Amino acid sequence: MTQPPTRISQHDRITEDIRRMIVSGDWAPGHQLPVETAMAETYGVSRMTMNKALTRLAREGYLIRRKKRGTFVAQPRAQSAIMEIADIEAEVRAMGQDYRFALRSRGARALGAAEADEIGSGAEEGQAALRLEGLHSANGQPFCLETRLVNPARADGVLDQDFSTTPPGSWLLRQVPWSEASHRIRALNAGAALAEQLALREGDACLEIVRRTRTAEGWVTWARLVYPGDSHQLVAAFAPRAKTEQR
Amino acid sequence: MTQPPTRISQHDRITEDIRRMIVSGDWAPGHQLPVETAMAETYGVSRMTMNKALTRLAREGYLIRRKKRGTFVAQPRAQSAIMEIADIEAEVRAMGQDYRFALRSRGARALGAAEADEIGSGAEEGQAALRLEGLHSANGQPFCLETRLVNPARADGVLDQDFSTTPPGSWLLRQVPWSEASHRIRALNAGAALAEQLALREGDACLEIVRRTRTAEGWVTWARLVYPGDSHQLVAAFAPRAKTEQR
DNA sequence: AAGTGGTCTAGACCACGTT
DNA sequence: ACGTGGTCTAGACCACTTT
Secondary structure (H helix, E strand, C coil): CCCCCCCCCHHHHHHHHHHHHHHCCCCCCCCEECCHHHHHHHHCCCHHHHHHHHHHHHHCCCEEEECCCEEEECCCCCCCCEEECCCHHHHHHHCCCCEEEEEEEEEEEECCHHHHHHHCCCCCCCCEEEEEEEEEEECCEEEEEEEEEECHHHCCCHHHCCCCCCCHHHHHHHHCCCCEEEEEEEEEECCHHHHHHCCCCCCCEEEEEEEEEEECCEEEEEEEEEEECCCCCEEECCCCCCCCCCC | CCCCCCCCCHHHHHHHHHHHHHHCCCCCCCCEECCHHHHHHHHCCCHHHHHHHHHHHHHCCCEEEECCCEEEECCCCCCCCEEECCCHHHHHHHCCCCEEEEEEEEEEEECCHHHHHHHCCCCCCCCEEEEEEEEEEECCEEEEEEEEEECHHHCCCHHHCCCCCCCHHHHHHHHCCCCEEEEEEEEEECCHHHHHHCCCCCCCEEEEEEEEEEECCEEEEEEEEEEECCCCCEEECCCCCCCCCCC
């Protein structure tokens, strides 16, 4: 009952073993696993340890567990996947390129009705907001045009902050901990103004990402990021094959 | 020591309690939590139960735990987020629209060098592949043009399958359990052929998603999905504020 | 009624990293 | 050396669901 000289924990070993059976197809979706106590005995561990592995696989979406029914291999999720949207500065630096941010315009003003509606999360017409527009560039080339609205009530000191060369996103990230964000991605044709800012021809395809950030207390910031479509792409590596943490 | 008449488990209650402290900002990033034993006593549970809650929060990315150092609130991740890419049929139906798939072309042939390179995951020039092209439509309007390559060696029976009205994605999902996928998203201008297929004007912006699917044994399928950029958008709701399952 | 997973405990030993 | 989290156990009771 003593552990062999391994560095890896029992429940990790068991978790990986079962996961391998599933992803290799040896255990097809719908396959029923032995009962917990039997598997514990098979692996030579206590039921608690076995339970830890099975519970984890269930939370990750590989298994479905039902009382009295048993434990089954889950159906893979319908062609869905997960895409990470990275921080712009980190993304540029990760490519080994020089990163710059330049503020183009700045102003404080009240929200319009359409803006408040777009922002959501309790934003109201007439509410004060800071509006910023700036350009992210990589090796001197336009990389992303950012338009941003910030709620001064949810970001203390934002009005005193100098964003002339520091992107507001980075500052906000440090100041407003643990906010939530929603995203929307689409393609659009560059208009005249956009084309000039991004050094494109009018009509060129661009990738637009709109990010809305909030805390439980209300909206924090709204950001629109526009990338030249031919040069930029979002990438998600081979990775999360199971569903997200379900909270 | 007996439980009060709650339906919720202790570790879930504790997990949510701590999570709330973090997302509300009461515990800022970097904040050090009391030691596990002390917190267990505070909550009136055993150390194992306390550990379950803390371990889970650490796996979800809210906490960083270091031996001898202690447990700390993590820094929020750099402006990253998670985007789900849904199944096309489900997506259309979710909008309450009529879904159709129509196969445009089909053929079996050997992979070219460039194709094999693009597919990756062990795909080799000269390897047999099934090539499919079809159009997904919603309420009779072109919704997405799909170009797909399938590895017959990894998808038994695919050559005998009739995809004239059934999208290959749905079939593959049922046949090839628990594969992994990587994704790439970008914007592009519609060429003449693409514009005709999607009923757009030449030059209109489109959203392109390339999905590569594989199992441990090798590549399964490669798919290119092109959406009219102005009508389609990817959306990720307010949700995963913590990092993905780390595996 | 019975079988299954869900939860919880009290105690123990270990690995690791700082001191 | 010491303090922290990491892991593990043997046993127990409960909740849920099907028979």
